[in-house]
Amino acid sequence: MAGTGGPTALFSVWDYVVFAGIILLAAAIGLFQAFRSRKDNSSAEFLLGGRRMTAVPVAMSLTASFMSGITVIGTPAEAYKYGTAFWLFAFSYTIMSTITAEIFVPLFYRLGITSTYEGGLKAVIWTDVFQMAIMLAGFIAVISRGAVLQGGLKKIWDDSYKGGRLDTFSFDPDPLRRHSFWTIVVGGSLMWVSMYAINQSQVQRYVSCKSMTHAKMSLYLNMVGLWVTVSLAMFSGLTMYSIYKDCDPFTNKDVSSSDQLLPYLVMDILGKFPGLPGLFVAAAYSGTLSTVSSSINALVAVTVEDFVKPIWPNLSERKLSWINMGMSVFFGALCISMAAIASLMGSILQAALSVFGMISGPLLGVFLLGMFFRFANSIGSLVGLVTGLAITLWVGIGAQVIVRPLLADTWYSLSYLYFCPLAMLVTMSTGLIISAITGGCKQEKINPEMFIRKEDLFCFNCSRPCTKDSTKDLVMKVEPEHLNGLDNPQFINIDLKLKDSDKITKL
Template identity: 60%
Template sequence: MVGTGGPVATFSVWDYVVFAGIILVAAGIGLFQAIRGRKETSSAEFLLGGRQMTAVPVAMSLTASFMSGITVIGTPAEAYRFGTAFWIFGISYSIMSAVTAEIFVPLFYRLGITSAYEYLEMRFSRPIRVIGTSMYIVQTALYTGLVIYAPALALNQITGLDLWGVLVATGVVCIVYCTLGGLKAVIWTDVLQMVVMLAGFVAVIARGAVLQGGLTNIFQDAREGGRLETFDFDPDPLKRHTFWTIVVGGSVMWVSIYSINQSQVQRYISCKTLGHAKMSLYVNMVGLWVTVSLAMLSGLTMYSIYKNCDPLTNGDIGTPDQLLPYLVMDILAVYPGIPGLFVAAAYSGTLSTVSSSINALVAVTMEDFIVPFWKNLPQKQISWMNMGLSVFFGALCIGMAGVASMMGSVLQAALSIFGMISGPLLGLYLLGMLFRTTNSVGGLVGMIIGLVLTLWVGIGGQIYPPTAEKTNPLPLSTEGCITNQTFTTTIPVTSQPDVSVRPPLADTWYSLSYVYFSLLGTLTTIVSGLLVSIITGGCKQEKLNSNLFVRKNDLICFSCFSKHKVADITEKAATDFDMGVDNAAFTETDVMSKVSEKVTKL
């Protein structure tokens, strides 16, 4: 009986067919792109899709990359356990999209970069670029391994799918279409995966609504269970989720992910015009709204079904991440193939993130470590190196999944460290983009201070987790359970620190909301970087390239209403009139021809 506890069904033959079919279609898209573009073997074609992508597929790819397998199964569990405060992240997505589109995209776009970290060398120095790239490679390889392992473990223990078989298969599929099809394959498979993921959420919500007598009853149950108390305006920075932590801290966190993370930057600079690049972020914003809304609604549906019999408390599952897979097998197993669709949705999130990471890792390795030292490599050799690196990083990510399986409770700690690194890096970029006085010494010292501070508070928070008073878990019941099960987990047992005696910092500094980590790192880096730059004499260069700084006319509110003189057209035609022409690969002849067209029209 649904919602009363106990074991649930496992995969049927049709579930395996649907699951395998969707994964094979994803691989097929990669092969199609490889065959279609077999005559285009340039590095720009492989890494940036020839810089001719359009807004909508890039936007869907950006959204799909955000929706890792951890997000697909973790966000509904968040609504189930803590309520809908996570919904406020929709405001953060809006702020992030505007900041990224109007400040970062124009700057990266006009510089014609392939690696986001090229900017660090242009503005500061070669060593800072190498440090920034190295930090990205380490965090991305580790995070990608975790993205492969965490949902695989949750789904394995619910569906019975072989854990390591699926881990290896996931990596191999990504390697195939990343190696053969490049960025175009990644983006177009992301489009398919986005559709599949949203279909998975819709299937859960629709079936739940039928079982519970409509969405009205689901919302009524959620209201009675305290799940709809979304807005908490308490300014306490130690509380896990409040309006202020999510809007202020969450906005900075998402800006750091979308604005300077190579996986995201590589997509919007692949667009054929600046207008498409900006539009991709605004369409992506709508995609994020839809995604988080469906995920939250799935969580509320899950609560309505299990309000009287919590599977986690009852021992039917071992971790919160298994809640949604358990629900799927409980309510959808009567429809052969539908559980397979959901599992494919979760793995589509994994495939999307892994493929994005592999392609981005190849780009930064080529642009930051190989091309600068071997500038005259033949194009054919560069193409083979791109494909070879795709295979290498794909294998590395599978290997990191193996490392993740050994981590036990350190798994969440590693995910938190990934988020902590982005804050200081964002601070470094803002130092370079906004302040002409910042020098290399100030930038480097500021980033190190910011990184040390965020790692200190983050690791401390993992060792001494915040109390329930700060995390605010909502009550759950097992009164309606028919049976009690003893769940056996396969997560390796690791030694845990003795937290019975909490140090003085545990309930203050270490309890800082994780959403504020990026804000802390960003502000610390900016303040300390400026101070050190001033102490060390500021920027002593005679003249800095104005392209390295944010311009007023980059912002749409200025570019749309400013009046341009004919004398200014040569300099500004590519950015002010139609929000961009061909991407940074365009030639001087192309620019002058477009300028002539503008002058003629005037």
């Protein structure tokens, strides 16, 4: 019986069938998109989906790529143990989406880059769309069955309230507090900006859109997707608390880590329904696949643009395509081998976000340094990057080695959500000081296209009237046979073979 602890059901044949069927269907979607685009076997098609993607599938892919296996397993456990403070990340997602869409997208999109660090995506995006649907279905199955067992959603909510799991808002400014309004909204916003604004796997998605409008809209739609996903994940955790409030799986020693809580719940309450546990496992596995597939495609893009092409600039598209596919296999095997190491890092949610903050915080600082300060030079940026990375690794590793065993409130007790802001500030301040000492950057070497312009902002574009002359100017910037992605510089290399009359009418 659910909620009483003890042995739970095991996977049935139908669970294995459902699990295998969903994974095979996800693979089939990817293969279909790959073969559908086989006539255009160029590197741009493989890495950027031909830059013909629209906002909705890209938005779902953006959501799936980072709110994936970590969300499915870690977020419900967070709600079960600590309550709904994690729900405040909805504010962070809003801030992140706005900053990324209005500041970073215009710059990267205007430059027409493949790798954000200069320099099969269509298959990855459509596979992510399917995997996102599976993840949401897994959460809904858990919540629905839990509501039936507990006598309704209101009972789940009341139990969570009585158990103190709905104490969401804490305005304690203490930076050592793990979760508060300030750590989540301030620290969390910057952490998510660092992941969405400059992370290759995310940038590669929105620059694949056919226009900047679609690119920006994909991020705002992604924001809504993140709201829905985190809400379902949190409510799954509250459902779990309602069921186990008087029979804690930890106390009963039915589970040994928080990451086992939701799988335990699934087998406990859905084990009587053949196929549903398989659906949940497929949801978690699909989340992992979405992240891995995104990362592999991003790694291939960076390697090709930043290493292969500079060394062998005259490679044919056919050879580049073979290199792309070969490196996809290599990086896939590497990701699988790294999974064993990740299993040793404790709670999957905090471990993942801590690593993201420590690594992406210094990178965000370097990008902001270059985008907003014209006198910052390469020496200052490099020294700032190394310094910021050293500081956060010092604090992050110290938190694992020193604080966790001793439970002491020290410098190493800094909230893991402040790793990114700390690294960003150290990187930028150090970079500015070193740049000033080393003579800054020569003005004549600065490319104005590398900086943010007010014309890039959505509010500025909305207030500016659209005239025939401005449309004509836009058409003259690209080859006349291209319609989709007129504001995407990379589209000049893609022949869409449209008639002039069709283009002018649609414009």
